[in-house]
Amino acid sequence: MFLRTLSLLLAGLVLATPSGITAQGTAALTGTVSAAGQAVGNAVVWIEGASAAATRRPRAVLHQRSLKFAPQVLAVRTGTTVDFPNDDRVFHNVFSFRDGKKFDLGIYPVGATRQVTFSEPGVSRLFCNIHPNMAGYVVAVDSPWYATSDADGRFAIPDIDAGSYTWKAWRASGTIIGGSVTVRPGAVLEVAWP
Amino acid sequence: MTFGRACLAFTLTVLGPGLTGAQTLSTEFDVTGGYSTEGSTAASAAQLRVFGDLSKNYRLNAEATWADRTADVSDAFGAAYPYGGRVQLSEAYVERIFRPSNWLVGVRAGQYRTPFGIYTRSDYAYQGFLRAPLLRYDGYWSITNNFLERGVDVVAGTSRYQVEGSVATPGDIGEARRRGGVSATVRGQAYVKSLVVGVSRISSETYAPARFATGRLHFTGIDARVSHGGVIVRGEWIGGRYWDRPRTNGWYVDGIFHRRFMGPVTAVARAERLRYTTTRPFTYHDQSYSNWIGNRQTVGARVRLPGGFTAQAGVLRQSKVLAHDSRFSLDLAVTYSVRRD
Numbered sequence: 001m002f003l004r005t006l007s008l009l010l011a012g013l014v015l016a017t018p019s020g021i022t023a024q025g026t027a028a029l030t031g032t033v034s035a036a037g038q039a040v041g042n043a044v045v046w047i048e049g050a051s052a053a054a055t056r057r058p059r060a061v062l063h064q065r066s067l068k069f070a071p072q073v074l075a076v077r078t079g080t081t082v083d084f085p086n087d088d089r090v091f092h093n094v095f096s097f098r099d100g101k102k103f104d105l106g107i108y109p110v111g112a113t114r115q116v117t118f119s120e121p122g123v124s125r126l127f128c129n130i131h132p133n134m135a136g137y138v139v140a141v142d143s144p145w146y147a148t149s150d151a152d153g154r155f156a157i158p159d160i161d162a163g164s165y166t167w168k169a170w171r172a173s174g175t176i177i178g179g180s181v182t183v184r185p186g187a188v189l190e191v192a193w194p
Numbered sequence: 195m196t197f198g199r200a201c202l203a204f205t206l207t208v209l210g211p212g213l214t215g216a217q218t219l220s221t222e223f224d225v226t227g228g229y230s231t232e233g234s235t236a237a238s239a240a241q242l243r244v245f246g247d248l249s250k251n252y253r254l255n256a257e258a259t260w261a262d263r264t265a266d267v268s269d270a271f272g273a274a275y276p277y278g279g280r281v282q283l284s285e286a287y288v289e290r291i292f293r294p295s296n297w298l299v300g301v302r303a304g305q306y307r308t309p310f311g312i313y314t315r316s317d318y319a320y321q322g323f324l325r326a327p328l329l330r331y332d333g334y335w336s337i338t339n340n341f342l343e344r345g346v347d348v349v350a351g352t353s354r355y356q357v358e359g360s361v362a363t364p365g366d367i368g369e370a371r372r373r374g375g376v377s378a379t380v381r382g383q384a385y386v387k388s389l390v391v392g393v394s395r396i397s398s399e400t401y402a403p404a405r406f407a408t409g410r411l412h413f414t415g416i417d418a419r420v421s422h423g424g425v426i427v428r429g430e431w432i433g434g435r436y437w438d439r440p441r442t443n444g445w446y447v448d449g450i451f452h453r454r455f456m457g458p459v460t461a462v463a464r465a466e467r468l469r470y471t472t473t474r475p476f477t478y479h480d481q482s483y484s485n486w487i488g489n490r491q492t493v494g495a496r497v498r499l500p501g502g503f504t505a506q507a508g509v510l511r512q513s514k515v516l517a518h519d520s521r522f523s524l525d526l527a528v529t530y531s532v533r534r535d
Binding site: 090095109112 | 218220222245246247253289291293298300302314316317321349351352353354356383385388390419421422423424426450452454457460498504531533535
């Protein structure tokens with residue numbers, strides 16, 4: 001009898017929760033990214049929330065495959081350790097000397113992996129000293145709420161604590177822009193560079 | 195129709211219409227112009243590459259090249275491509291990499307560079323050096339960068355220990371073109387921390403006519419690379435014979451320096467030695483024994499410029515036999531590169 005009553009109470013609680021917001025009071029923020037009216041892929045959008053609890057695993061992977069970084073732009077929360085596996089049968093020499101985290105992974109063969117922990121926020125530009133046309137980015141943000149836009153400029157950041165925040169956005173060859181947003185069920189953010 | 199043209203036709207016919215729709219295929223185009231004081235040689239070259247994922251499991255790599263120079267009196271600009279003044283298909287293969295558990299198996303089929311020692315295009319093509327090592331220059335009686343294999347190449351092992359084997363027939367595109375027949379290459383590689391060490395062995399046909407040169411080509415090589423703090427040191431020792439009687443051996447050591455403070459500049463340095471010995475009837479001027487030794491030291495730099503341009507410069511000091519051509523020379527080149535993903 002007790003279990004049945006508890007089940008009914010829980011079911012009622014779930015049904016009473018407004019659409020798009022969970023029992024814990026979180027919601028998703030969706031939107032689009034554009035520049036000069038054109039959709040922008042590989043832009044990183046994040047909500048400032050340094051004090052938020054870590055909800056994602058502090059581990060990510062950035063492949064070197066077919067002489068490319070995949071993904072070309074990788075967004076991570078500060079403190080994340082990124083694996084850099086070499087999936088090509090040629091050697092790569094990944095380095096970041098200009099901004100953000102500075103490192104040089106040296107050369108290593110197919111099947112091998114090296115790691116870098118991005119402990120500070122910032123944009124790290126990645127290059128390969130063997131393949132000059134390889135370029136990628138790791139964008140480390142001090143927040144658990146971030147996303148990278150797809151080829152159509154769309155993005156979705158799930159599980160944000162409902163409330164008002166400052167958002168920021170970055171894209172390659174563009175400045176970091178920002179603004180304010182109120183996160184609630186159905187919230188939409190339009191990020192636009194002039 | 196030659197094999198190269200057949201591969202190019204296949205690539206353009208089968209893959210061409212789908213290239214724009216295949217989002218994971220990339221194209222790269224490089225064009226280079228250069229000048230060397232050795233023989234007052236001017237050179238120009240262009241390469242077009244198509245590479246990437248054909249599907250989830252299969253990858254394509256195809257490369258066509260054109261290169262020409264005003265004189266063939268030296269090995270200037272002979273980094274990774276032949277200078278025949280015509281379009282040639284250098285590589286065209288499909289590969290698949292399997293990752294069962296912690297193991298790795300890669301299978302490559304088509305036309306590819308001979309998997310002997312440090313052999314990929316990436317290692318030599320305009321990466322700071324404007325010349326191939328003497329050991330790898332087309333026409334210096336060793337394993338040239340213009341050797342190509344038409345067959346199947348398999349690599350197997352773990353990330354630390356790998357064995358690579360190739361069974362093919364020669365498909366060379368340089369001046370020294372091996373006769374048709376079976377060409378077998380095997381290479382073992384170990385990787386510990388920042389050190390990569392390899393041992394290679396090839397048994398193949400020679401480039402000279404059978405009535406003139408008897409026996410097969412046999413070479414053994416040891417290669418190593420180590421990297422630390424923006425410095426790569428690599429080198430090879432190769433020894434063997436092109437056919438019965440002539441012997442070739444030599445080595446080179448490269449230093450590639452790209453420290454944090456150097457920004458867009460990569461500095462390079464190389465020391466090398468090549469020795470070729472033979473008895474009659476392959477000697478010069480009817481000598482009973484020929485001993486050809488060439489030494490060379492190179493310092494240079496590559497500078498990445500805005501807009502896809504790269505400038506390179508190299509200063510060479512040559513001694514022994516090579517000093518007859520030019521004791522010192524200066525090589526300069528500018529490359530423009532564009533890539534579409």
